[in-house]
Amino acid sequence: GALQLGAFGDLKLTECLFRANVSSLHGGAIRSHSDADIRNCQFSQNQAGGDGGAVHIFGIADPLLDPLDISFVQCSFAENGSKGMPKFSEIPIGGGAVVLRKHISQFVDCYFSNNNSTNGGALALIDGEAIINRALFSGNVAIANDGRGGALTCDDTDIAIENSIIENNRAIGENASGGAISFYGGDLSIKRSLTNCLLTGNYAGDQGGA
Numbered sequence: 742g743a744l745q746l747g748a749f750g751d752l753k754l755t756e757c758l759f760r761a762n763v764s765s766l767h768g769g770a771i772r773s774h775s776d777a778d779i780r781n782c783q784f785s786q787n788q789a790g791g792d793g794g795a796v797h798i799f800g801i802a803d804p805l806l807d808p809l810d811i812s813f814v815q816c817s818f819a820e821n822g823s824k825g826m827p828k829f830s831e832i833p834i835g836g837g838a839v840v841l842r843k844h845i846s847q848f849v850d851c852y853f854s855n856n857n858s859t860n861g862g863a864l865a866l867i868d869g870e871a872i873i874n875r876a877l878f879s880g881n882v883a884i885a886n887d888g889r890g891g892a893l894t895c896d897d898t899d900i901a902i903e904n905s906i907i908e909n910n911r912a913i914g915e916n917a918s919g920g921a922i923s924f925y926g927g928d929l930s931i932k933r934s935l936t937n938c939l940l941t942g943n944y945a946g947d948q949g950g951a
Contacts, residue, residue, distance in 0.1 A: 742762045742763070742764040742768050742769050742770050742771060742772055742787070742789070743759055743762040743770045743771065744770065744771045744772075744773075745768075745771075745772050745773070746771075746772075746773040746774065746775050747773075747774055747775070748774040748775060748801055749775060750773075750774075750775035750776070751775060751776050751777075751778075752771075752773055752775055752776065752777040752778070752779070753777075753778045753779075754777075754778075754779045754780070754782055755780045755781055755782070756780075756781045756782065757782045757783075758782070758783045758785075759771070759782070759783070759784045759785075759787060759795065760783075760784075760785050760786055760787070761785075761786045761787065762787045762788075763787070763788045763789075764788075764789045764790065764791070765789075765790040765791075766789065766790060766791045767789055767791040767792050767793050767797040767823075767840075768789055768792075768793045768795075768796060768797030768798075769787030769788045769789040769793070769794050769795055769821060769822075769823070770784055770787040770795045770796060770821075771795070771796045771797065771798070772793070772797045772798075773796075773797070773798045773799075774798070774799055774800065774801060774809075775798075775809065776809050776810045776811065777798055777809070777810075777811045777812070778811075778812045779796075779811075779812065779813050779814070779816055780812075780813075780814045780815060780816070781814070781815045781816070782816045782817075783816070783817050783819075784796065784816070784817070784818045784819070784821055784838065785817075785818075785819045785820055785821065786819075786820045786821065787821045787822075788821070788822050788823070788824075789822075789823040789824070790823075790824050791823065791824070791825065792823050792825055792834040792835060792836055792840045792858070792865070793823055793836045793838075793839060793840035793865075794821035794822045794823035794836065794837045794838055794856060794857075794858060795818055795821040795838045795839060795856075796838065796839040796840070797836070797839075797840050798811055798839075798840075798841050798842075798844065799840075799841075799842040799843065800842055800843025800844060800869075801843070802842075802843065808843045808844050808845045808869055808870070809841075809843060809844045809845070809846075810844075810845055810846075811841060811844050811845070811846040811847075812846070812847050812849075813839075813846075813847070813848045813849070813851050814847075814849045814850060814851075815849070815850045815851070816848075816851045816852075817851065817852040817853075817854075818838035818839065818851070818852065818853045818854070818856055818863065819852075819853075819854045819855055819856070820854075820855045820856065821837055821838045821856045822837050822856060822857045822858060823835060823836060823837055823840075823858040823859070824858075824859070825858060825859035825860070825885070834859075834860065834861075834865050834867065835858035835859045835860030835861040835862075835865045835883065835885075835888075835889075835890075835894065836858055836860075836861045836863075836864060836865030837856030837857045837858035837861065837862045837863050837864075837881060837882075838853055838856040838863045838864060838881075839863070839864050839865070840861070840864075840865040840866075840867070841865070841866050841867065841869060841871075842867040842868055842869065843867075843868050843869055844866070844868075844869035844870070844871070845869060845870045845871075846866070846869060846870070846871045846872075847871070847872045847873075847874070848864075848871070848872070848873045848874070848876055849872075849874050849875060850874075850875045850876070851873075851876050851877075852876070852877045852879075853876070853877065853878045853879070853881055853892065854877070854878075854879045854880050854881070855879075855880040855881065856881045856882075857881065857882040857883070857884055858883065858884065859883065859884060859885035859888055860883050860885060860888050860889045860890055860894045860923070861883065861889070861890045861892075861893050861894035861923075862881030862882045862883045862884075862890065862891045862892055862893075862910060862911075862912075863878055863881040863892050863893055863910075864878075864892065864893035864894075865890075865893070865894050865896070866893065866894070866895045866896070866898045866900065867896045867897060867898060868896070868897045868898065869897075869898050869899070870898065870899040870900070871895070871898055871899070871900045871901075872900075872901050872903070873900070873901070873902045873903065873905060874902075874903045874904055874905070875903075875904045875905060876902070876905040876906075877905065877906050877907075877908075878892035878893065878905070878906070878907045878908070878910055878921070879906070879907075879908050879909055879910070880909050880910065881910045881911075882910065882911045882912075882913060883911070883912040883913070883914070883917060883919075884913060884914070885914050885917070886914035886915055886916055886917070887914055887916040887917060888912050888913070888914045888917040888918075889912065889917065889918055889919050889923035889925060890912060890919045890921075890922055890923035891910035891911045891912040891913075891919065891920045891921055891943060891944070891945070892907050892910040892921050892922060892943070893921075893922055893923075894919070894922075894923040894925060895922070895923070895924050895925065895933065896925045896926045896927075897925075897926040897927040897931065898927070898931070899931055899932045899933070900924075900932075900933050900934070901932075901933075901934045901935075901936070902922075902934070902935045902936070902938055903935075903936045903937060903938070904936070904937050904938070905935075905938045905939075906938070906939045906941075907921045907922065907938065907939070907940045907941075907943065907951075908939070908940070908941050908942050908943070909941075909942040909943065910943045910944075911943065911944045911945070912944070912945045912946060913944070913946055914946050914947075915946050915947065916946065916947050917945050917946040917947055918945050918947055918948040918949050919945055919948075919949045919951075920943035920944045920945035920949065920950045920951055921940050921943040921950075921951045922940075922951070923949075
C-alpha cells in the first residue's frame with residue numbers, strides 16, 4: 742500500500758487523496774496499529790489481497806493495552822476492494838474500504854460507495870465500540886458465497902448508527918446474509934442501535950435483506 746505505521750504511534754491525516762494503491766496483504770492504502778485521526782480525505786480504487794481494501798487498522802490483541810482511538814471525519818471511500826484471501830487471513834474478515842479491530846471509533850459525515858469484499862462490502866468492525874453519524878452507504882457488495890453485510894459487518898462491536906442512509910447494498914452469495922448490515926458475535930452486553938436511519942433497496946442472497 743501507500744502507508745504503514747506500527748504500534749504506539751499517532752496518525753493524523755488531513756485533506757489527502759489515496760488512489761489506486763495496492764497491497765498483496767492487508768490495507769491497500771494504509772495499514773496501521775496506532776491511533777488515527779483522518780479528516781477530509783478521499784480513498785478510491787485501492788485494493789488489498791487480504792482485508793481492508795483502503796484502510797486496515799488493528800489494535801494489538803493484548804488485554805493490558807487500551808483500544809485504539811480512531812476518527813474518520815468527512816471522508817469518502819469509493820470503489821475500493823479486498824479479497825480476504827485465505828492465504829492472508831485465517832478467517833477472511835473483509836472490509837472493502839475499512840477494517841478495524843480493538844477500537845473506539847467514530848465515522849462522521851463519511852460516504853461509502855461501490856466498495857466490495859468477502860464480508861462487509863464497505864466496513865468491517867471487530868471487537869470495539871463505534872459511532873456512525875450522518876453517513877451514506879450506497880452500492881457496496883459482500884461477494885463471498887456465505888458473505889455477511891453488504892454495507893457493513895459488526896463483529897463483537899457496540900455500535901450506534903445515527904442519521905444515516907444505507908441504500909442499494911448487496912450480499913450476493915447463495916448463503917449470504919445482511920444485505921445492508923450484519924451484526925455478528927458477542928454476548929448480551931453488546932449494544933447495537935440505529936436511530937433516524939433509512940435502509941432501502943438492499944439485498945441478501947439468503948437471510949436478512951436489510
